[in-house]
Amino acid sequence: MEVVIVPDARAGGELVAEAMAQLLRRKPDAVLGVATGSTPLPVYEALAAKVRSGAVDVSRARIAQLDEYVGLPAGHPESYREVLRRQVVEPLGLGMDSFLGPDGAAEDMQAEAEAYERALAEAGGVDLQLLGIGTDGHIAFNEPCSSLSSRTRIKTLTEQTRKDNARFFGGDIAQVPTHVITQGIGTILDARHVVLLATGESKAEAVAAAVEGPVAAVCPASALQLHRHATVVVDEAAASKLKHTDYFRHVYANKPAWQGL
Numbered sequence: 001m002e003v004v005i006v007p008d009a010r011a012g013g014e015l016v017a018e019a020m021a022q023l024l025r026r027k028p029d030a031v032l033g034v035a036t037g038s039t040p041l042p043v044y045e046a047l048a049a050k051v052r053s054g055a056v057d058v059s060r061a062r063i064a065q066l067d068e069y070v071g072l073p074a075g076h077p078e079s080y081r082e083v084l085r086r087q088v089v090e091p092l093g094l095g096m097d098s099f100l101g102p103d104g105a106a107e108d109m110q111a112e113a114e115a116y117e118r119a120l121a122e123a124g125g126v127d128l129q130l131l132g133i134g135t136d137g138h139i140a141f142n143e144p145c146s147s148l149s150s151r152t153r154i155k156t157l158t159e160q161t162r163k164d165n166a167r168f169f170g171g172d173i174a175q176v177p178t179h180v181i182t183q184g185i186g187t188i189l190d191a192r193h194v195v196l197l198a199t200g201e202s203k204a205e206a207v208a209a210a211v212e213g214p215v216a217a218v219c220p221a222s223a224l225q226l227h228r229h230a231t232v233v234v235d236e237a238a239a240s241k242l243k244h245t246d247y248f249r250h251v252y253a254n255k256p257a258w259q260g261l
Ligand SMILES: N[C@@H]1[C@@H](O)[C@H](O)[C@@H](COP(=O)(O)O)O[C@@H]1O
Pocket: 035, 036, 037, 038, 039, 040, 066, 067, 131, 132, 133, 134, 135, 138, 139, 140, 141, 161, 165
């Protein structure tokens, strides 16, 4: 696992967007796994700016969703499909034919979960999966004590996560769905490169547990320690509870440029 400490969220966004651009220059039809939440927004803005300036061509890229609320009507503005359409797909100049994601309004959720696993496999798997982290260490919607080998399935949200996400529903926790469909931790670990981005003091504890704590289901993000190519990009505030920052800075300062992220 590599930990990269950046000065601020904007620098983190630029760094991850450049990694995505490098991937797409190498593999134009790469599958980018994208996360929702506030943290990845600087990445999407930086990548869209690169597209506008002609620095990268994303026209053949595919965008894969990480998780989705269950039970919101199709087209609900806070369904993650809609959020990603607004924040990623359209700003990159893509259409929804480039988008892969489960339908949170499907009748049969188990069948939907299995179909999404098949769709990801048929697309050739995710090349770069961008993740945020919940204050409780969750990735996607894999709450604490999720199986570390789980596949896409339905999960029940914790009250904390519903509270954290109520800001997207007018501050009313009652509007936040109780259930979600999410890529499992095993599904996420199948991606060829996993990049976790965390910014702000509120994520410091979860980041420390994920990076320097034991691999344990109680902190789902700690499963990234098992991945061969996992990169954790944190700003100073999110890095503030890490003990090995001197080493992480030293490694990154001496990283050969050809390696990329
Ligand atoms: N399912 C999403 C996660 O994928 C995301 O990482 C998390 C943190 O969001 P934020 O970046 O807004 O803190 O929120 C939600 O729970």
